[in-house]
Amino acid sequence: xxxxxxxxxxxxxxxxxxxxxxxxxxxxxxxxxxxxxxxxxxxxxxxxxxxxxxxxxxxxxxxxxxxxxxxxxxxxx
Numbered sequence: 001x002x003x004x005x006x007x008x009x010x011x012x013x014x015x016x017x018x019x020x021x022x023x024x025x026x027x028x029x030x031x032x033x034x035x036x037x038x039x040x041x042x043x044x045x046x047x048x049x050x051x052x053x054x055x056x057x058x059x060x061x062x063x064x065x066x067x068x069x070x071x072x073x074x075x076x077x
Contacts (some may be wrong), residue, residue, distance in 0.1 A: 003066060 061069065
């Protein structure tokens with residue numbers, strides 16, 4: 001009887017340990033996914049800021065300056 005009680009205690013201890021490992025593993029996966037999402041959002045914000053800066057620069061140019069700048073990108077046939 002005493003051995004069976006001790007065996008139950010060990011089994012419960014192992015089960016709690018395994019459950020704790022699974023909890024730590026999935027918590028780490030969730031935190032890692034959140035970190036990746038934050039990095040993507042930061043990159044997206046940087047791209048939006050850069051696009052806004054380019055749009056503002058183009059809006060500040062005169063029509064002739066836009067044509068001169070565009071000549072660099074347009075193919076001459």
